[in-house]
Amino acid sequence: MTSETVSIELDERGYEIRIGPGLLEQTSSYAGLAKARNALIVTNEVVAPLYLERLKASLQPLHAKVDAVILPDGEQHKDWASLNAIIDKLLSSASDRKTLLYALGGGVIGDMTGFAAAIYMRGVPFVQVPTTLLAQVDSSVGGKTAINHPLGKNMIGAFYQPLRVIADLDTIDTLPAREVAAGLAEIIKYGPIADAAFLDWIETNLDALLARDKTALAYAVRRSCEIKAWVVGQDERESGLRAILNFGHTFGHAIEAGLGYGQWLHGEAVGCGMVMAADLSERLGLAAPGLLDRLSRLIERAGLPVKAPYMPLARWLELMRVDKKAEGGAIRFVLIEGLGKAGMHAAPDERVASVIAAHSLPQ
């Protein structure tokens, strides 16, 4: 099986996403980028034993010096302390403006490495080597980088693009089943918001995806990246259309923040959040009845939670009001306006309350 490439076109410059098995350990995957004497691999304590030495070996021919910084694993470490660890490592190894950063890991590593690259000396180049399904379909496109704050997820960050993304499908083999499911949540998302035919395809091929079939994965990753690129390409700075990528995320972020980051995986929270947003879409008469049932079934088949943990209503509303999509204190939701089409909508608190009640576990 050969690799596939998605080309991301941007105003300033574009980059490639290469998708396929075995890419991580081929030097050619990383060739032809900006020349850099020093490279720094940023990874975590779970990924490092699996892939760090292999990536180092691939990069050895390209850089005079390849350093690594190994961070603690988990969304709860997507914070100032980890960001500082990257910056300190860059400074203590006298890295210059051409030093190339490699993000080796999931979305947390990608987001933090990208943000560190964005702000170190006001910007150094970086390459994404996503090792989770979620990161391959979600973090590879869009240039969003960030860290969390105790008061909100991804509250501190920048828009910053990688030089290239290397999505090695073999890395999916070492993922826990729970993380494969979390990745499937973001893949499923692209159906209802943008491509009804892709939703059909996922329903047909879900078992192959769960079995980590490389051909099915390659198509799902490629199609997800294409859809995301199409959306982002029309709205790089998230002023309008791009917000539809946050389908399920307003409820989802509240779950993550309410439980404390790291309890639920991001994809799990988004999966459950999509169920809630689908219900809200139906209740407001935007989507035809049936959407909620269809999405709930698929999300459950994927092994994702469809019931949110219990939180008091006031806590839900407070958490959703600090969402970055909120404006002047009003919560705005991405809702489905018909299969394959989404838009931003405000919703009366009592409708939101009904949705929360219908899809939460009892106290």
Add this chain to the structure above:
Amino acid sequence: MTSETVSIELDERGYEIRIGPGLLEQTSSYAGLAKARNALIVTNEVVAPLYLERLKASLQPLHAKVDAVILPDGEQHKDWASLNAIIDKLLSSASDRKTLLYALGGGVIGDMTGFAAAIYMRGVPFVQVPTTLLAQVDSSVGGKTAINHPLGKNMIGAFYQPLRVIADLDTIDTLPAREVAAGLAEIIKYGPIADAAFLDWIETNLDALLARDKTALAYAVRRSCEIKAWVVGQDERESGLRAILNFGHTFGHAIEAGLGYGQWLHGEAVGCGMVMAADLSERLGLAAPGLLDRLSRLIERAGLPVKAPYMPLARWLELMRVDKKAEGGAIRFVLIEGLGKAGMHAAPDERVASVIAAHSLPQ
């Protein structure tokens, strides 16, 4: 005396620098910008008693809510802790993506507020209200925002442009003489690197500038902003030409970092650094003899130090190697190639050592 305006043209969008007396307390100075329900003024404990209430009063008609965060004063507080204080204030007051930040203070406040604006929710708008001469001529143009790291100045930051700059010349009246001199250092800089006639003008008008004559100040601030805008306009991301703005800064940053930030003012270090860089330019045969004498005299007349503090040579070299202009470990200097023209040059360590010995105080 009426106010003057310099228009900064950028690829994406431009902005205005308004220069004149009495601007800070006129609501019209801030009118016509992006609508924002919430505003946050970032200032420090020295500036707040002088201008915070006046700025709040000017902004009252434009925003439903005007908050303020008052930081400790000084370059040594241009750090993570202060940045966090701004971010925490934004989050705890449930600021959204349209919240407008106002930087009320000198370069430190401007750099930190701009950086906070760049990274809060991946970017919110901000306005500069510089209250020091240095900030009016230096931080108003170029979009450089940053904080310091113990291992290097401005090591963490972003390129991010304000919506407008309000340079109220009346604020210069409340500045200590030492800070006026520090501002003059950056004004003097624009002569040798870009405009020999401006250097003549400064020599003729230095006494008026030291006496804080508004007409002389208005011309000096406007011409400095124009020259900086011309340089930056050709090179927004500092890949080449823009580096000439760092004339005197490689030696200067080493002085600041070596002594610990806050001991010397940035402008004082740049003043002394320009003397050293002028000498290096002559020793390498780039500038005709006479430059060193002429600049030293002017810098001394402005009330700036022309002798660096004692540091061992190895410490100088180590500090200059982490400068952002360094590449692959080689120090690069901005040197004068003839009055009004500058460029980047490497220099043999022994020449650099001679310059340091000639312009440092004894141990």
